[in-house]
Amino acid sequence: MHVNVFRNYLVDTLGEHRKMHLLKVPEEIDSLLYSCLPLFSAYQLEERMRLILNMLEGITDAVKERVLDLMNRYYHGLGSHDVFGAKQLREIALILILQALGRTRTSMPLFGQVVSAMRTLEYAIPEPVIVGDSNWIKDYFAFLINPGTGAWEFWRTDIHGTKGFPMTVWDEWMNGSKREPSWDYM
Numbered sequence: 001m002h003v004n005v006f007r008n009y010l011v012d013t014l015g016e017h018r019k020m021h022l023l024k025v026p027e028e029i030d031s032l033l034y035s036c037l038p039l040f041s042a043y044q045l046e047e048r049m050r051l052i053l054n055m056l057e058g059i060t061d062a063v064k065e066r067v068l069d070l071m072n073r074y075y076h077g078l079g080s081h082d083v084f085g086a087k088q089l090r091e092i093a094l095i096l097i098l099q100a101l102g103r104t105r106t107s108m109p110l111f112g113q114v115v116s117a118m119r120t121l122e123y124a125i126p127e128p129v130i131v132g133d134s135n136w137i138k139d140y141f142a143f144l145i146n147p148g149t150g151a152w153e154f155w156r157t158d159i160h161g162t163k164g165f166p167m168t169v170w171d172e173w174m175n176g177s178k179r180e181p182s183w184d185y186m
Contacts, residue, residue: 007148027166030148035163036085037125037147045075048123052093055117058108066100086124090114115160128161
């Protein structure tokens with residue numbers, strides 16, 4: 001099943017529930033898909049972790065082996081039906097690396113390195129085109145391909161583009177159908 005077919009099924013199904021009318025169901029689903037895709041089977045976790053570790057700068061071979069040992073201890077016995085997403089893979093990688101290092105902070109940009117490695121390996125959604133700071137806490141404006149619709153859209157994201165939300169409330173200004181109040185974007 002293609003992602004957009006699944007997304008539309010969810011939008012239709014959730015939209016039928018009375019309490020769901022308060023939520024922006026399509027936008028919430030698109031945001032979730034953006035942070036979680038692609039999905040992969042649990043049996044692929046060790047290989048993905050190994051490939052990510054090999055791309056990180058400043059991580060010694062001893063730390064890499066410790067990460068894999070910790071992963072096998074914590075995630076041993078996962079069934080073939082277990083599924084992970086990009087967000088979970090990133091969080092598992094970061095947690096295990098920090099645990100293997102024995103600290104909660106590093107001088108290296110670990111988060112950015114893990115995100116970059118995941119994108120290079122196609123374990124995460126491609127990087128958005130960040131076009132500006134929103135002046136909102138932790139939000140940046142970006143253009144990206146919506147994984148739920150396949151459309152090129154204007155979103156707000158974090159600085160790394162790992163989570164985001166469609167800016168559909170601005171569609172009428174972005175497409176020129178509404179011109180009042182007058183304002184510009186740069």
